[in-house]
Amino acid sequence: MNTLSDWLAHCERLHPKTIDMGLDRVKAVAQRMGLSFECPIITVAGTNGKGSTCAMLESILGQAGYRTGVYTSPHLVHFEERLRLRGEAVKADELLPSFARVELARTADGDEISLSYFEFTTLAILDCIAQAGVDVAILEVGLGGRLDAVNILDADCAIITSIDLDHMELLGPDRESIGREKAGIMRTGRPVVVSDPIPPQSVIDHAAAIDAELWRFGRDFNYSGDKQQWSWAGRDRRYSGLAYPALRGANQLVNASGVLAALTALREKLPVTAQAVRNGLAFVELPGRFQIIPGQPTLVLDVAHNPHSVAALTANLDAMGYYPTTHAVFGAMADKDLAPMLARIMPLVDRWYFTDLPTPRAASAADLQARCQALNPGVASASALFADPLLALRAAVAAADPADRIVVFGSFYTVGGVLKEGVPRLQAQHLKP
Structure with missing residues (x-):
């Protein structure tokens, strides 16, 4: 397999199910690969707003001088859009060694582990980020949270965006069930930002049950604004007179508020200036969102x-x-x-x-x-x-x-x-x- 197209065709043939919930197989291959990250990790789950949230995080952290690695899915036109390194879509050739490493680990010692297309490609992209020497990894959770392949990693900060009814055949029949799945990306003692203004109670309850550090919209952070500008206030930090994000739509202020809460929660590991926040929000781009x-x-x-x-x-x-x-x-x-x-x-x-x-x-x-x-x-x-x-x-x-x-x-x-x-x-x- 000499091209990215070859590898993607290979991934499509491997597993009997397109979506196969569970972490055992993907975790076993990751362990064989020795997959690990030296940099802070931010994971983003939710029904809507994940892509916008990742894009704003990437833009602000990039403006602050950090080398970013961002994984999102699905792509719009080209598979390479799923991984951005330092703000640019990865080149197809840069992915090939990581696909080869996944295949080598998957078939090691004659003990072959079957991976779905999403699992295989996720491992390849995570490996590529780990090899790239970035300062921060921003990872969008594909479906649900608890059993998504991205969740094999322990995030330094988790963000849960708006939660609504989608993929109900896999995640459950109502917002409480779906929220319970999204909450699976939380980690004990680490910050989780919930930017949904009216989150399911299951999300709040899980944060309390595992003793995660909950940042909740309307309680721990909030925003206000008029037609010209907006302001954000959170724990011991405030941003005033901000220009509206370059991403259009009233819902983007909710997403931006969650981003600023996450950056505040991570300020000891990833300090950013007010100017980086202003420039990052002003220059953010994301195709296909209004x-x-x-x-x-x-x-x-x-x-x-x-x-x-x-x-x-x-x-x-x-x-x-x-x-x-x-x-x-x-x-x-x-x-x-x-x-x-x-x-x-x-x-x-x-x-x-x-x-x-x-x-x-x-x-x-x-x-x-x-x-x-x-x-x-x-x-x-x-x-x-x-x-x-x-x-x-x-x-x-x-x-x-x-x-x-x-x-x-x-x-x-x-x-x-x-x-x-x-x-x-x-x-x-x-x-x-």
């Missing part, structure tokens, strides 16, 4: 894919002002709670462009249209079906007037299918004369 591509018609990209994130997207769209027509390119996974997602955003959408996605988990464009029609029969005459997101976007651009708005949402695959064109080309294609 990302507005300049041009006409207005183009908004958002990976919102569950009721909570679609509610945030709807609120952000509503705050943008008046557009004669809103066109929506929508593709989603079949296992999502689609009815509340569609019901929430439907009053803002005038025309729908339903798209198939390149994964067996996805709902077909026809199925999405049928579900939408069940909520609003008028959708039948105001919608069309497409084989992929880029075709759907091109149809929306052709139909839209310059003053209109196009929203692409529903899945990482939907937004990624559009972003594979590259932002400059995308911008050029959707400009109206």
Whole structure:
């Protein structure tokens, strides 16, 4: 296996299950590898806001002069996006030695251990971070927390973002069950920042049960603000007159508040200046999170894919002002709670462009249209079906007037299918004369 594509194809063939909850196998391979970190580790779990939280941590710590290693998933276009070293996506060739080390450990002494695609790639990325000599590792937890592969490491600080209903077949039927799984990333005696303003009681109870150092939104830290600026206050620290984060959306202040709480909790290990905080929030970037591509018609990209994130997207769209027509390119996974997602955003959408996605988990464009029609029969005459997101976007651009708005949402695959064109080309294609 000489290329990253070879290794990823190998990983896809290894294990009978796409998702296989449990840490025994991945922990055994990590031990064979001697995987360990000399730097502080921050883990980030939650239903929504994980990517934004990781990006803000990375930006502020980078501005403070630290060499950062950031693992997030899934990717939008290229696998290499899952690992950023010092603010840049890793080169494919840099990953190859780590994939080889995982394979060597996995098959050592003829005692082969089966790993899922996610487990194998997570170990390779963690190994690459450990080998890179970074000053801090920022690790997004993929699914749940307690049994996620990232949780084989003991974090110096854990962050739990907003918790909502998602992946219920694996994590449980309600917020309390899901919160209990997320709480598994906590460690005794170490800080855990809970930035969800109304967290499940199971999260609070677990922190008390294991004696973690709980930092809770609204009690240990909070924010206030007006239209021009915002301020943050936490334990023995305050930031005033901050510019709003470069990531758009009202929900980003909640995420930013959790980030500042984590950095305050870690100030002995990772001190940062107020200027690093200001610059980090001002310059942070994260594709696909209420990302507005300049041009006409207005183009908004958002990976919102569950009721909570679609509610945030709807609120952000509503705050943008008046557009004669809103066109929506929508593709989603079949296992999502689609009815509340569609019901929430439907009053803002005038025309729908339903798209198939390149994964067996996805709902077909026809199925999405049928579900939408069940909520609003008028959708039948105001919608069309497409084989992929880029075709759907091109149809929306052709139909839209310059003053209109196009929203692409529903899945990482939907937004990624559009972003594979590259932002400059995308911008050029959707400009109206």
